[in-house]
Amino acid sequence: MTPAELLHHWLQRQLPAPTAQWIDAQCAVLSSNPRERELYMAISLVSRKLGKDDVRLDPSDLENARAARKDWDPLGWSVDQAGRILFLLASSAATDKFKGWLDQLCQTADVGELVAFYRGLPLYPDAPLHQLRAAEGVRSNMKAVFEAVAHRNPYPREQLPEGAWNQMVLKALFVGSALHPIQGLDERSNPTLMRMLCDYAHERWAATRPVSPELWRCVGRHADQAALADLQRVLDTGTMPERQAAALALIDCPDPAARKLLSRVPELERAVTGRAVTWESIAPPG
Amino acid sequence: MRFIDPHIHMTARTTDDYERMAAAGVVAVIEPAFWLGQPRTSVGTFVDYLSTIVGWERFRAAQFGIRHYCAIGLNSKEANNEALAEQVLDVLPRYLPKEGVVAVGEIGYDDQTDAEDRFYRAQLELAKSFEMLVMVHTPHRDKKRGTTRSMDVAVEHGVDPGRVVIDHNNEETVEEVLDRGFWAAFTIYPHTKMGNERMVEIARRYGSNQIFVDSSSDWGVSDPLAVPKTAKLMLERGIPRADVEAICYGNALKAYGQSGQIKEDDWLNPPAIDQRVLYEGNSVLRGQQPRIDDLPPIPAVKEEIVFK
Secondary structure, three states: OOHHHHHHHHHHHHOOHHHHHHHHHHHHHHOOOOOHHHHHHHHHHHHHHHOOOEOOOOHHHHHHHHHHOOOOOOOOOEHHHHHHHHHHHHHHOOOOOHHHHHHHHHHOOOHHHHHHHHHOHHHOOOHHHHHHHHHHHHHOOOHHHHHHHHOOOHHHHHHOOHHHHHHHHHHHHHOOOOOOOOOOOOOOOOHHHHHHHHHHHHHHHHOOOOOOHHHHHHOHHHOOHHHHHHHHHHHHHOOHHHHHHHHHHHHHOOOHHHHHHHHOOHHHHHHHHOOOOOHHHHOOOO | OOEEEOOOOHHHOOHHHHHHHHHOOEEEEEEEOOOOOOOOOOHHHHHHHHHHHHOHHHHHHHHOOOEEEEEEOOOOHHHHOHHHHHHHHHHHHHHOOOOOEEEEEEEEOOOOOHHHHHHHHHHHHHHHHOOOEEEEEOOOOOHHHHHHHHHHHHHHOOOOHHHEEEEOOOOOOHHHHHHOOOEEEEEEOOOOOEOHHHHHHHHHHHOOOOEEEEOOOOOOOOOOOHHHHHHHHHHHOOOOHHHHHHHHHHHHHHHHHOOOOOOOHHHHOOOHHHHHHOOOOOOOHHHHOOOOOOOOOOOOOOOOOOOO
């Protein structure tokens, strides 16, 4: 099944019959030569018609999602978000103006709509066309909108250029968002990002403000000498989650000096090599 | 006691205000679209303003645990630029059906010109076709006649008075508004219009049926704590508690609740998606523990500086 078919199926089985019929009627209009007004009216009305319950998904649904679109993760989507994205997908097949319409919709969107539009990024046609849109979402001051792009979304990992990617990771730390829901964190780590994050840690230390243990996840793999000195400082003086994070970063680092550092704290070394401590286990909840 | 401020222009207010309002027990606000103190010159600035109200401002309020709703419309002052007003009328349908839009508003008369009349009527028709409530701004000058005319025209267009809030009432207008079955809102301004002392007397005389208060705070001298402060004064002056609750919370909820877009559950029991996405654990719902017993304290301006 396609992502649109899955969204349709999930909504149909969960919503009462009159609502399901309303969805079908909108999809019929939107998939055959729709006008822009029909799209924005349908999308605006979604929260009034569908409500805001969570979409009920079981493990097999999530598996189907991943099969329909690589790494697609609809866990935590609500029915209004699913409905809005379904309508966008229905119209995208029938218009060559999709990108323009999406831009216009974003311009006049309420906060719930923005979250839905950005969560839908990995499902829209012509993925590379939406890079600037994704970067705009990352620039948002609304944490919910930022996280709609950054969290549980394969689009940034696949499409964002390195500069935009690095800004996204740094901004997540800056606004207090967790890193672990970002897809592709390890594979897209890079020396520039490593440098930016270490600088950021120094800024926080200078202001005697706490540093998220997750920061070190994107440091280990590319750690240079200065970064290793930072990791040693964390090992020596950090809180327990910070020290665990430093140990995790050190086993990621190919430099033999990293393993030497780690061997000085055998109990942490055992914990990370035995996977008793992982990036997920040290992450803040949420 | 909980409060709703059903008319306040939060885009013009600071985060200090949000903090003080939340601390004083304000759980929800309604922000009607209005003018910015000087006239806009293009439709694009209206689009950005309306998008701000439904987007950024809603998020900003949520950070303080306050639910933000709005009314969407073309205000009477700017209706006088007819060429621009026509373009604004064309973009309103993009906003009216959105989540949390409780009414068409604030609309009505300012100078009571022909242009104002034209766009007031056009928006009454919009409200009918979108099955929406109406929030009416009554004029500051020639108030009594303007208020009567606002109601006459609404009735002429077949709008049910029970779905219209007539705002900025005073002692001269309230009786007719209530007699005709409209909702009567009172703006508590520090220096002009209604002060809280006068409001106490109105509550004493007319009771709490179909009446509620708001602050209409904006970029001018105004008090975002006007609703809780008025409640406090009413209680001190012996107005029954049930009446105070109705005037400062329940009636606004009843009036605008007819839209289906504002419900007590929104702040007492928010949907899981809103808790995850809009209200992040720490600062928010914790500040909103129901305050059953006493009036919350009216906080002073917060004097605390944090470097970001």
